[in-house]
Amino acid sequence: MLKIAVTGAPSTGKHQLASDLDRALKDASRDAQVAVTDPSVPSGGAAGHTDHARYGLTLLCGLESAEAARQAADQSIRSALAAAGTAYCVLYGSAPQRLEQALGAVERLLPGSPLRKQAQAGRSKAWVWVCDKCSDPVCEHRLLSDLLAQRAAY
16 A cells, blocks of 8 residues: 655645645545645654654645745754655645645556546647746746646646
8 A cells, every 4th residue: 555645835735736636536446545734843762753754755745835934844854854864746736736646646556547537638738937047946946847747747
């Protein structure tokens, strides 16, 4: 059974994503367990690393706003995951977009039929401008994540 951890700063939609992902996996008869975690909260003296290591996939709900309190929480979570050596996928966008990204990550780990709705063949997305002179690491990470997600979709 694949254990999936969903984490993120407050108000990033992690509980909604976990619920939607759990429902989608059950509907597809996939053997997986989804839980909301917080690796930055101390658990038994460590930063939750021992408990978090039990998961085969960690999904981090990325920030959609530049609110200072959320940025601090997000950075704390990323630091805890990095300190534990835990690999994670960052998800951005609306709730349906995040669910599609999460299902794509699960598809790579669980064999079987595709979980995501397949895009219509020959249909292309509208081009979206991305600043090529931006040095903001969060922006660059989002750009890279989007490009990798597009590559995985094809």
